[in-house]
Amino acid sequence: MDDLERDVAEQLRTLLVADPPPAGLAERILTRTAARRRRRRAVAAAGAFVVCGAVVVGVAGARNGSDPAPAAVAVAPPSAVTIQRGLAGGQRFKAMALGSDGTVLGTSVSVGSDGASEPRGGVWTAGPSVVVPRRVQSTGAGSLPYLWTMAVGDRVQVWPEGERLKCLGPNGVVRTIGDGWSGRDRFYTERGLVVWGRVGGRGVAVASGCDGPTRTILVKGLLKGFSYPLAFVSDGVKTWQVDVRSGAKSAVPRAPRSPDEIAAGPNAIAWVVGDDLTIRDRATGAERSVRLPAYESSSNQVSVGAHVVVYSGDDEDGDGGRARVYDVRTGSYADERGPALAAGGWLLVQAGDVYKLSRR
Numbered sequence: 001m002d003d004l005e006r007d008v009a010e011q012l013r014t015l016l017v018a019d020p021p022p023a024g025l026a027e028r029i030l031t032r033t034a035a036r037r038r039r040r041r042a043v044a045a046a047g048a049f050v051v052c053g054a055v056v057v058g059v060a061g062a063r064n065g066s067d068p069a070p071a072a073v074a075v076a077p078p079s080a081v082t083i084q085r086g087l088a089g090g091q092r093f094k095a096m097a098l099g100s101d102g103t104v105l106g107t108s109v110s111v112g113s114d115g116a117s118e119p120r121g122g123v124w125t126a127g128p129s130v131v132v133p134r135r136v137q138s139t140g141a142g143s144l145p146y147l148w149t150m151a152v153g154d155r156v157q158v159w160p161e162g163e164r165l166k167c168l169g170p171n172g173v174v175r176t177i178g179d180g181w182s183g184r185d186r187f188y189t190e191r192g193l194v195v196w197g198r199v200g201g202r203g204v205a206v207a208s209g210c211d212g213p214t215r216t217i218l219v220k221g222l223l224k225g226f227s228y229p230l231a232f233v234s235d236g237v238k239t240w241q242v243d244v245r246s247g248a249k250s251a252v253p254r255a256p257r258s259p260d261e262i263a264a265g266p267n268a269i270a271w272v273v274g275d276d277l278t279i280r281d282r283a284t285g286a287e288r289s290v291r292l293p294a295y296e297s298s299s300n301q302v303s304v305g306a307h308v309v310v311y312s313g314d315d316e317d318g319d320g321g322r323a324r325v326y327d328v329r330t331g332s333y334a335d336e337r338g339p340a341l342a343a344g345g346w347l348l349v350q351a352g353d354v355y356k357l358s359r360r
Helices: 003-014 025-041 043-048 141-146
Strands: 080-084 092-098 104-111 117-127 130-137 157-161 164-168 174-177 188-190 193-197 204-208 214-217 222-227 230-234 239-243 249-251 261-264 268-273 276-281 287-291 297-304 308-315 321-327 333-336 340-343 346-351 354-359
Touching (some): 092 346, 117 157, 130 164, 141 157, 164 193, 188 222, 193 222, 268 308, 276 308, 276 321, 297 340, 308 340, 321 340, 321 346
Parallel strands (some): 080 130, 222 261, 261 297
Antiparallel strands (some): 080 354, 092 104, 104 117, 117 130, 157 164, 164 174, 188 193, 204 214, 222 230, 230 239, 239 249, 268 276, 276 287, 297 308, 321 333, 340 346, 346 354
């Protein structure tokens, strides 16, 4: 995505309109356009998709005084828990969120003979000790366009219900929150808080769990990521980090003014601009850049765990995808033949009809 596309997307998404388009429409159009452009000018990238564990190359040098990035090395796949994707009626579980405790939250899809997938709704959960997904709640047909993102935190699970959010807390009660959520941006939960951006970029809402009070931090811009206690907000001019405890904000040093994607974890913050993934050590400020392959994806996402950063894309119409997994400890990366998510010490990778959940 070039500067013009980013500017247009930012302006469109910050306008408050009476009849908003379907969730994620602008992002999907721009993502597909950018993906096609990258494929045309980087045909060689097509050969870079290899199974995790093979050697890959192309890590750019480190910046800001850090050591040069080492050559990519073979990464031995760790032992993993196998989570079944098969559900009743021939449907398949599709993971949407991964928690730092290994909890997986997702929905169901049906896959036709041509490999195309269609959302079927419902909320399901799995994890290290729940290898057959368990239904949490049904969802109405009107919620299908919004079931493109979910969030898992400390005993809190959140999913969309139209332009509101459903929140399942430790007491097992599902409550409705999310006043002012646009339906087009991601929301987050961590340390018992649920965080979302208010429609039109008019502030960051912070709810204390599923049944506590909600307050709004008045900051202009779009919520791009959250890692307690910092919310990351882009106003098209700068990227800000906002402390949700106090409301204090400061510019993220050397961050792009309008990143395509941004995510943070306990040890690193990562963002994507165009074809480049930048990973910054939150303790030292050292940065590394990874050139991204050209994914033909309906949606791309960055997730950050304790030791790995994942750039993942779902197939435009199918049931698969691709992911690049970067190990911040070694500076090496490997490509996966399936979408992936990272959180805490966990890595989740789709492998055909199952998910592999491993400690990383």
